[in-house]
Amino acid sequence: MAAIEMKNIVKQYGDGFPAVNDVSIDVADGEFLILVGPSGCGKSTLLRMIVGLEDITDGDMIIGGKKVNDLAPRDRNLSMVFQNYALYPHLTVYENIAFPLRLAGASDSEVDKKVRDASKTLELDEHLERKPGNLSGGQRQRVAMGRAIVRDAEAFLFDEPLSNLDAKLRGQMRTEIARLQKRLGITTVYVTHDQTEAMTLGDRVAVLKRGVLQQLATPRELYENPANLFVAGFIGSPPMNFLPATVKGNQVELPFGTVTIPDDKAAKAQDKGLLIAGVRPEHFEDASVVDSDKVTEEATFNATVDVVEWLGNEAYAYIPFEAPPEVEKQLQQLERDLDGESLRTQLVVSLDGASRISEGDDAKIWVDARKIHLFDPASGDNLTMDSSKAGIVPGGNAMAKAEEVGEAQDSVQPGSDQATT
C-alpha cells in the first residue's frame, strides 16, 4: 500500500493533442480517490499514466515515495480493473485470478491459498473451473476484481469498471467495491463519468475538464461549494439550475422575481453586473408545503409550471424562462461541456411528494436563498464559494484554462470531446 503523488502531470500525444494538462493530485495511503469528468476529459489517460500504460510527457509520478515515470507497468506493482474486464478467455476463472501470482513465480500451494481466498471474498467459488465466456457480466466483473485483489498491490486502479453492467447490478457492485476497499484499506483510484458513483464511492473526488483539474474535494464539498459553473453543473442530479441574476445590495433579481440573500454572500457579488445564479432543484419548494415561518415575500415567487413529473417521494416541476443572450450563450456552452443537449432554458424544481401543484398551475414557489450560488458569467468562477470548505481549487481560472486547452485539442482533433472513453 502506498500514497500516489501526481505532480504537474502533462500528457501530450505525438500529434500535439494535449490530453492532460498540469494536473497535480495527491492520493493519501488508503484513500479512495475518484477521477470524474465528461467524455474526453483525460481521466482515463491520467489513470493509464499512473499504471504505466501511457508515457508521461512532463511532471512526476510518485508512488510510495518512489518516482515511477520510467518504470514499466510490471515494475509498479499496481493492479487494475479494465472497463471491458480484459479477462484471458483461454484460461479458467481460477487461472485468470492466479495469473499475476504465476507470473511472480509463486508456489502452487501459495497460489491455491490466495486464489481461494479471493474467490471466497468475491463469491466465485462455484465458478472457478469455468471459462470467462460462460459467465454473466457481473461474474466477469468479479473475476476481474479477483485478479486485482489476489496479489498485494500498492494500489488498485479502476477504469470505469461498472459501465458495462445494467443499472441494478451496477448499484450492487458499487456497494461491493466500497465495502472491499474499506476492508482491504488499499489506496484506490477510480475513473468514472457517472456522478452517482463519484459521490457515493469517493473519499475525495477530482473533477476534470479537458485535461484540466477543476476541483479536488470531498463529495460534500463539491456539492455544497462548487468552484465554478462546470463543477456546479456536473455534480448533482438533476443538475443545478442556472439563472441570469443581478445583485443590488442584498437583493438578487431573478427572472421570476427578487429574493434576499445573506449579506456575506451579497458582499462578494457587488457591482459585477449580470451574473449567473446557481440553485439546486431541491432548494426550491412548493410554498404551501414549507413551514409558514420560512415563507416570506422575499423568498417566494410565482411562476407557471409547464410540466410536472411525480415520482412518489418527490416531484420535478419544469418552468421555462427567457435568458438574456449574453448569458444564454454561456449556458449553452456549459450544456455542451456537460455532454447534455437541452433545447430550452428552464428551471427544474424538486417539490415535496405532498405538493399538489399540477401542470399549467400558477404556483407559488419558495427558494432557500441561503443556498444560492453566484457565478461570474465571464470566468465561470463561483463568487460566493466558501473556500475553507471547497477542498483544493487550482489557482488561476481553471475553466478558462480548460477552454483554451479545448481549443488546442479541437485544432488537432476536431470533436475530440465527443470521444468515447
Place this chain on the structure above:
Amino acid sequence: MRGKTTIGTWIGFIMIMLWCLFPVAWILSLSFKSEGETATGSAQFLPKDPTFDNYSAILDNGDFTRALINSFGISLIATVLSVILATLAAYAIARLEFKGKRFVLSLALAIAMFPVVALVGPLFDMWTTFGLFNTWPGLIIPYMSFTLPLAIWTLSAFFREIPWEMEQAAQVDGATTWQAFRKVIVPLAAPGVFTAAILTFFFAWNEFVLAISLTSTTSSRTVPAQMSFFVGPDPFNPPYAQLATASVIVTLPVIVIVLLFQRKIVAGLTSGAVKG
C-alpha cells in the same frame, strides 16, 4: 416458399457434392481395380474384382516410401518455420508503429503474387552454385518464402482482432512483453496460427513445379514429383491403378490433418474476454 428454398438448397448441395466428390470416388475405385482390369479399358465404375494389390505394391516401392518421407519432412519443417516467423512478423505489423510498415505488407503481397515458374530458372542456377540443389533445404527455403506472405496476412488480421487490453492487463499483472505475447496473445491467436499452418502445409505438400525442377534423385524428391515417374514398362499404357493408389495415399494425410485441426479453427475463441 420456405419448402421450395429448402428443396432448392438441397438440390444445389447435392450437385456440388457430386461435382466435387465424383473424381475422388473414381480415383478411389480405380485404386482397387487390378492392373488387368484397367489395361483392358473397362469403363464400369465399381471394380469387378476389388483387390489390395495396388496398395501393397506401392508401399513396397522404395522410391515411393522415400518420397513420402521427403514430403512429410520438407512440408513439416517448412510449416513450422514459416508459422514461427509469420507469427512474430504479424505481431510486429499488427501492434507496432514503424516506418515502412505498408511497404513490408505490400512487398509480402507482391512475393505471393509472383509466378512460381518464373523463379525456377534462377533458383536452379543459384541452388547448383550453393550446393542446395537436390537437398531438403533447397525445397524448404522457397516453400517458406512463398507461404510466409499469406501466413503473415492471415495472422496479422487475427492479431488485430485481439483487444489491446488483453496485453495491457497482462503487463499490469506483471508480465514482460515477451510473456504477455507468449501466454496471452499466442493462445488467443491459435485459430489463426492453425489456419496459417494448414495453408502452408498444403502448399508444400502439393507443390510440383519446384519439386520436380530442384531435385534429381529420391533423396529429396517429394511425392507429387515422384508420381510423374510412375510410367511403367509401356509408355502408352501408364499404370493407372497404381497412380490412383498413390493419389489416395497422399490425400489421406491431408484429410486427417483437416479433421484434426478443424476443431481448433473455431472463430470466436476470444468470446468472454471483454464485456458481454
